[in-house]
Amino acid sequence: MAREPAALAATDGRVPGRRGRATRQRLLDATADLLEGTPWRSIKVIDIARRAGTSPATFYQYFENVEQAILVLAEELTEGAGELAALVEGNWSPEAAWDTAQAVVQQFMDYWEANRAVFRVVELATEEGDLRFRGLRVRALNAVTEALAEVVSGTPSARSVTSSRTRIRHESPAGTDPMAVAATLVSMLAHVAAHRYGFEFWGIRTHSLVESQARLLLWAVTGTTPPS
Amino acid sequence: MAREPAALAATDGRVPGRRGRATRQRLLDATADLLEGTPWRSIKVIDIARRAGTSPATFYQYFENVEQAILVLAEELTEGAGELAALVEGNWSPEAAWDTAQAVVQQFMDYWEANRAVFRVVELATEEGDLRFRGLRVRALNAVTEALAEVVSGTPSARSVTSSRTRIRHESPAGTDPMAVAATLVSMLAHVAAHRYGFEFWGIRTHSLVESQARLLLWAVTGTTPPS
């Protein structure tokens, strides 16, 4: 793990020192800030530089263009994903399943919320066919999807630390192909999270959204409804 | 009904004649074409004009800017939505429910597919906070969502032609708030439809996606699984 991440190298190949890294970070922060309120394609190098208190020329010492800077930000998405996957692989025993389902939904929404701006870009760029972003998206959601597929199919994940050896293979009530079921569920989670504010605007409370998603999730995994 | 739709008026306020309308349409078609393969923000007036076989100056006789042209395209989304809502309000009797569920999912995907490019813009602009697009999005998905909410709650829609008088009010296994359940389901449908190719790229077949979604939908509405 001693290798310098490639992304940290400056444009001219040199590895920046302390001061340089600080500047780089300020540029990244500025980019993230702008991302909150500006359509990605409208973010200008000048804006980033100004907000970071530097000049455009400096920006180009660390990034080739705005897209690349955003890509760096997006890399961080992957980090939060592992935690989420672990939760998915948790306890689906009859007594705990309902709590687990709810926790998964809630945490997914939190995860998304914390990275809303970046996710927005990733979603968009992916749909527009950008392969680098698609790759990122896969990596960010892959862990969760696969964990879910395993849980749905009853097959313990090779990577799963907490999985029980005795789990029995079964078919989900939600479909034959576990990956399809998992992908469908993740789609649901992602879309609801993304449009959450739209729904509130529409009069639907977050609490109800969590409930609905958790019930569907619970049913897809265990075929049960929550204990009343 | 004789009034000209405002959207048809040219930039200078005059209502175009036959020739003008034809040009306008060519510009819209060109815009739609470009939308397929180009990130919205990257579409230039020049490109549209060139593809439509006219000059930028002509474009500006009919639209104020690219966004407005796209907005006009997006208006058409609303049209297809009614048909879909009708299907949702269809036959959910035990014998027919599974077929209905599958048909709804399939048609939703087709609907999305037919308007993929426009939907992409609408989704994005909505998330970026553009109110005009958000309004459109609501209008396009509203009919389906509400129909679904009614079906889920067992309440016959006032507008529903096929609804039975004897339908009994019940609670969906997927949640207490019918609108939340419906919104969750529509989210699932929309997101899966939007990312369909991504999933295929991932090795999941469309058939499986339809099945998973239809099962979740069926269960949310009737609390049953398909007959084997």
Add this chain to the structure above:
Amino acid sequence: MAREPAALAATDGRVPGRRGRATRQRLLDATADLLEGTPWRSIKVIDIARRAGTSPATFYQYFENVEQAILVLAEELTEGAGELAALVEGNWSPEAAWDTAQAVVQQFMDYWEANRAVFRVVELATEEGDLRFRGLRVRALNAVTEALAEVVSGTPSARSVTSSRTRIRHESPAGTDPMAVAATLVSMLAHVAAHRYGFEFWGIRTHSLVESQARLLLWAVTGTTPPS
């Protein structure tokens, strides 16, 4: 005087009929209106046409460009000038002189006021070296200037109907060259009239401006001050 003024002919050489003349006039009126509030160079054919309730194409049937239309308006300046010149050539006898001087100043300001917008263009274009406008300006102010020069020098004008044969040639206290004196006085009148509102803004009342000018004029012509 039966010849059609060239300016009345349409662009294509035809002499317009009743309906055409009406349109032409509407265009001229619209131009005059716009001139009030818009810098000349900023007046667009489209604006004129819209305000006249026609299309640009129609404008070009009557005028080659905006400048030419304004030129037509400016022609009318000459009309008011004769009246003013007559007043200048009026009664400068000791008893009447002060009244005459005041009347001249007052009427000059009124004349300017009635044609402020057009004068503004004429002044500007003249200074910018436009020969057609300079010609117009000369014609508009020529009558007054020459009348003044005659009065100042005591020489009766050949054209003057009211001048006395017995007027004695003398030198103005304001200078040896009568035309220079007259030009200086007209300059004063023109500039004060043009900047009248600026002066009011500055706290100087129109009444005082009239008085000062009339006194200078009186003195230049008669070498006297008003009776107290």
Add this chain to the structure above:
Amino acid sequence: MAREPAALAATDGRVPGRRGRATRQRLLDATADLLEGTPWRSIKVIDIARRAGTSPATFYQYFENVEQAILVLAEELTEGAGELAALVEGNWSPEAAWDTAQAVVQQFMDYWEANRAVFRVVELATEEGDLRFRGLRVRALNAVTEALAEVVSGTPSARSVTSSRTRIRHESPAGTDPMAVAATLVSMLAHVAAHRYGFEFWGIRTHSLVESQARLLLWAVTGTTPPS
């Protein structure tokens, strides 16, 4: 006094260094040059840039638009005005008055001549209602007008260095309101100066114009005619 004049700041807010200031000055010079022979509204950024040996993009680093560049040029008008005011406040004793009057007229014309192009714009823009230019105009002519008003009324100016304590308050033969008299005189001076070439074209020699104006000025201030 160490603060940078705001006008010197570049468009992006930074204060330019040596090189930048040189470029800025070249742009101003080019603007001034063009102003000589081109109607203000017709001056294009492209032209200025070309003449200054730079690109339009560079122009926009220093000025927001052509108008603003001209405004900067016009600021310099104010500088020459002080000298003129000092002259006006000079020696109006019986022996010196005629020389003073002639000197004032002559210097006013020189002052105008040296800034003819800029004055043309200022006059026009003022008449068109542009407040920034009106403000400039006031500042440029204010010193002279006020000095003149003081001299005319016999009141020594507080600022006047050469003024005699014993000067007696009197009323000008040219009117009761000293400011009105002064404004009238300055109007005369300004207008004659502005139209000087027009007058020459008309056969009036500059020498005669100076004489007429000086006589009117002398009379308005002292009530006398020049010694023969």
Add this chain to the structure above:
DNA sequence: GATGAATGAGGTTTCATTCAT
């Protein structure tokens, strides 16, 4: 390391102007 300065490049807009109807 940082950044003043400069600028090529390109899309946006606006009009004047022209026809064919």
Add this chain to the structure above:
DNA sequence: TATGAATGAAACCTCATTCAT
């Protein structure tokens, strides 16, 4: 006569990007 429509042409203005300091 009048005018829908179309468009060439030109200026505007904004950026990304690059150097030399």
